[in-house]
Amino acid sequence: MLSAMEANMTTRFPRIASYLIGALAAASTAALAQTPPLATSGVVSTSTTPTAEVSTTELVGLLAAPGTYVFDARPTAEFAVSHIPGALNVAQKPGTDLAEYISDAHEIDRLVGGVKTAPIVLYCNGPFCGKSKRLAVDLQAMGYSNRKRYQLGAPTWRALTSRAMVIEAEAVARVYRLDRTARFVDARPPCTAHGNGWKHVLPGSVNIQLGEVVVAKDDGRLPAEDHNTRVIVFGDSGAQAKALADSIAANAFHNTVYFDGTWDDFRAAAFPNRRGAIDDDDDEPR
Secondary structure, three states, rough: OHHHHHHHHHOHHHOOOOOOOHHHHHHHHHHHHHHHHHHHOOOOOOOOOOOOOOOOHHHHHHHHHHOEEEEOOOOOHHHHHHOOOEEOOOOEEOOOOOOOOEEOOHHHEEEEEOOOOEEOOOOOEOOOOOOOHHHHHHHHHOOOOOOOOOOOOHHHHHHHEEEEEEEHHHHHHHHHHHHOOOOOEEEOHHHHHHHHOOOOOOOOEEOOOOHHHHHHHHHHOOOOOOOOOOEEEEEEHHHHHHHHHHHHHOOOOOOEEEOOOOOOHHHHHOOOOOOOOOOOOOOEEE
């Protein structure tokens, strides 16, 4: 549909209007085509104070190669619910509060063996989050010279990589108990559940196989009308869960995480006080 200005130009100057509208359309198409590489190679600031930044593309490369320590500078409970695969987390700096949260740089010092040249990348909750900046200042004061920040943070990682994040065991029971909107997805073959008389199925979960993600959006197994829904994927192994979780994330479910462990580990995490099989008639919180 033409805007009022475009309609007026088309009436009074048809040839010029046609040219301009075509040029604008071409420019818009070109800009959209360039968005992914520009976005993934961008940073929040080119300033090196207090610490230089890395782009999403650079962080992907650093995570794929051994030797770089990537630290999530958020509180441990937040890290446990959803974090970049391969990232580490340390306790809160003693004497600080949640409003101005700072991770304990001395814990990082211990984990990297006191090697001041160790390559370290910090991230937190995105462009307006100050946690990684405050931690970078503390590391600088301790003499760590090879530190960088991924200031785009966890939210941008989800948006730009279409990769699922990881949920830790200590967060599974909390999410299962408290988040009634969360969708728990079982990546195991259906025969696993059938073969055990449905005694090893998480109540309230849905089963989706790797090639079924698009179909699952149509049949309701995935919440196609709310892509912000938390999706938690588990399976026989972390690799199985990750493959399905990444496929779900690539279908615009940006709040997708996977459990990097076995079904037995996941069951123990979901029901820390339970022993044995899960029964359908158990009085579960969901």
